[in-house]
Amino acid sequence: MKIWTFEGGFDENLTYLFSDGTSDDAAIIDAAIPLSNLKSTIDENSLTPSKLLVTHTHFDHTAHLEEYASAYPNAEVCVMSGSGRWQNEQALSHGDTIQIGGLTATAIHTPGHTQDSTCFHVEDALFSGDTIFVGRTGRTIGAGSDTRQLYRSISGKLLTLPGNTTIYSGHDYGPVQKISMKENIEMSPLLQATDEDDFVRRMEEYERSR
Ligand SMILES: [Fe+2]
Incomplete structure (x- = not known):
């Protein structure tokens, strides 16, 4: 598997391009960066993105999705439950799998x-969007956010993944751009919560100290 990372957009956003390293099939995770920033990498590697994966529909992660979709009109926009916003949309459910060349991406629904x-799990990579960053979890201050649900998503569906899983998150907010699950738990007080109530307390403390 080959992964290319692009940083920019609204707030140190991260857009990822990946392929199996042999076929010309590819996927892009989050359209946060103008396509012009990715285009030479896509072309030099003779790739044709067939899937545009959406970690969530916040505007900074979908800002350039129209542009990507018109450049690659055969690409499917894969988004949880379907948003009805894009042509060629593929509505995802938890556990759905997506083929990209010889790779299989599994969609993990992580509301919160x-x-x-x-989140999209591909081999030992986890594309975590704004659910987990390096050093902390995503925030739960927006419309549709739910702190308790976030705890259940993370503890039940992500912390159970192998410790050597590499986390590729939606923003470059930490001291390093990517990190293993094991190291991230060790450095993240929010990921060390002992139960749901403890997580809520830790989140309140985090928000107070920002
Ligand atoms: Fe977000």
């Missing part, structure tokens, strides 16, 4: 930051 928050 938003109701449509989705």
Whole structure:
């Protein structure tokens, strides 16, 4: 598997391009960056994105999705539960799998930051959107956010993944751009919560100290 990372957009956003390293099929995760920033990498590697994966529909993660979709009109826009916003949309449910060349991406529905928050698990990579960053979880201050739901999503569906899973998040907010699950738990007080109530307390404390 090959992963290319692009940083920019609204707030140190991260857009990812990945392929199996042999076929010309590729996927892009989150359209946060103008296509012109990715285009030379896509072309130099003779790739044709067939899937545009959406970690959640906050505007900064979908800002350039129209542009990507018109450049790659055969690409499917894969988004949890379907938003009805884009042509060629593929509505995802928890556990759905998506083929990209020889790779299989599994959609993990992780509501909490938003109701449509989705992580994509591909081999030992987890594209975590705004559910988990390096050093902390996503915030739950927006419309549709739910702190308790975020705890259940993370503890039940993400912390159970192998410790060597590499987290590729939606923003470059930490001291490093990517990190293993094991190291991230070790450095993140929010990921060390002992139960749901403890997580709520830790989140309140985090928001107070910002
Ligand atoms: Fe977000």
